[in-house]
Amino acid sequence: MKTRYLASVVAAISMTMVAGCGGGNDASPQAVRPSATPAASPIPPVKNPRDVAAMARRPCELLTAQQATGFGFDLPPKELDGLLGTLRCKWTRTTREQELVRTLDVTMFTNNPTLEVAYSREHRGLPFFELTEVAGYPAIVTRTNADIAACDIDIKAAERQSVTVLYQSDEPALKNNPQQSCEVGKKIAAAVVLNLPLKS
Amino acid sequence: MWQTLHAYVHAWAKGNAMRDEDPTSGAASDTGNVLDGTALGALLSGNGAAAGFSIDYERVPQSIADLEHAADYLQDQVAVAQGLANIPAPGVDGVSLNAVAQIGKWASDSGANNLEANLRAGAQQLRDLAQKLREDLKTYLQVEELNIPTTPSPGLPLPSSGQSL
Numbered sequence: 001m002k003t004r005y006l007a008s009v010v011a012a013i014s015m016t017m018v019a020g021c022g023g024g025n026d027a028s029p030q031a032v033r034p035s036a037t038p039a040a041s042p043i044p045p046v047k048n049p050r051d052v053a054a055m056a057r058r059p060c061e062l063l064t065a066q067q068a069t070g071f072g073f074d075l076p077p078k079e080l081d082g083l084l085g086t087l088r089c090k091w092t093r094t095t096r097e098q099e100l101v102r103t104l105d106v107t108m109f110t111n112n113p114t115l116e117v118a119y120s121r122e123h124r125g126l127p128f129f130e131l132t133e134v135a136g137y138p139a140i141v142t143r144t145n146a147d148i149a150a151c152d153i154d155i156k157a158a159e160r161q162s163v164t165v166l167y168q169s170d171e172p173a174l175k176n177n178p179q180q181s182c183e184v185g186k187k188i189a190a191a192v193v194l195n196l197p198l199k200s
Numbered sequence: 201m202w203q204t205l206h207a208y209v210h211a212w213a214k215g216n217a218m219r220d221e222d223p224t225s226g227a228a229s230d231t232g233n234v235l236d237g238t239a240l241g242a243l244l245s246g247n248g249a250a251a252g253f254s255i256d257y258e259r260v261p262q263s264i265a266d267l268e269h270a271a272d273y274l275q276d277q278v279a280v281a282q283g284l285a286n287i288p289a290p291g292v293d294g295v296s297l298n299a300v301a302q303i304g305k306w307a308s309d310s311g312a313n314n315l316e317a318n319l320r321a322g323a324q325q326l327r328d329l330a331q332k333l334r335e336d337l338k339t340y341l342q343v344e345e346l347n348i349p350t351t352p353s354p355g356l357p358l359p360s361s362g363q364s365l
Contacts, residue, residue, distance in 0.1 A: 084287070096348075097334060097345060098265055100268065100271070100272070100327065105278075107279055112288055116288075121301075121309075122310065144309075148324060150278075154286070166282065170327065
């Protein structure tokens with residue numbers, strides 16, 4: 001199943017790349033030379049590191065049932081395979097007519113400089129990009145689609161350890177103000193990161 | 201996806217005999233006027249009806265469930281695309297750095313030609329279509345709420361890596 005899953009992702013990327021080349025997009029590879037003296041990281045150091053690895057195989061425990069229902073999600077959540085052998089957890093809220101109201105997807109990375117990579121990527125054209133703090137931890141908050149109330153939040157919980165929270169809402173109230181999804185997403189992200197145990 | 205649309209439309213050739221006997225009896229006239237100006241109404245009163253196609257209304261709720269299922273699948277892949285954009289280079293050589301930069305750009309970027317944006321947009325379009333079907337079916341059935349199945353059609357399920365806890 002995992003092979004099939006990865007194959008679908010690779011195939012999708014390949015299709016996107018082919019489409020992009022056909023569209024005349026400037027995707028020609030350009031040589032990138034490593035800097036001899038890397039600039040100081042804009043990501044501030046973590047003051048009270050949390051142990052992401054301790055929860056890496058239990059992603060659905062990053063929100064208690066009480067917290068999940070408090071944020072308006074149905075129970076139980078669903079555990080999913082993530083990228084590079086990681087596990088993710090997804091909480092949703094659907095109506096009786098099976099209409100999806102809101103979604104939360106939480107992924108953890110235990111050996112990845114997620115924020116440093118996210119910051120180094122081109123982000124000038126994004127509808128929203130913010131280097132901030134969530135519950136006292138460095139975080140990058142982005143929105144990639146101006147019309148959809150979806151917010152991506154990467155939180156650095158320790159060196160090379162991070163949590164990624166994707167929140168999307170299809171509530172009518174947010175259709176006119178999709179940026180509000182980041183305010184809700186930050187509150188959920190704060191609860192998630194504080195549920196990680198402190199590193200001893 | 202095509203299977204879903206096929207299930208939704210569920211077109212079949214109606215017997216010509218009935219149409220010959222009464223040209224006004226057909227899918228379009230079955231709906232009355234309540235669907236005027238709606239997507240279903242346009243389909244029934246347009247080329248579909250003229251060609252002898254109709255809608256199996258009893259299958260529309262299942263089609264809505266199937267559309268939501270397909271949208272869920274696409275939205276699940278958004279998280280994968282987002283993670284793919286933030287993987288580190290395996291080395292500090294130019295090839296590694298460039299490879300990761302290019303993969304990241306195609307996985308998620310501020311423009312339109314990237315995986316994350318297309319997955320989000322695709323999921324949204326499927327949800328919008330499902331919602332439109334809900335509204336039209338409520339109008340047709342003259343009900344306040346629909347009973348939509350919670351599981352997709354047999355044979356439709358897309359690859360899923362998930363499990364309910």
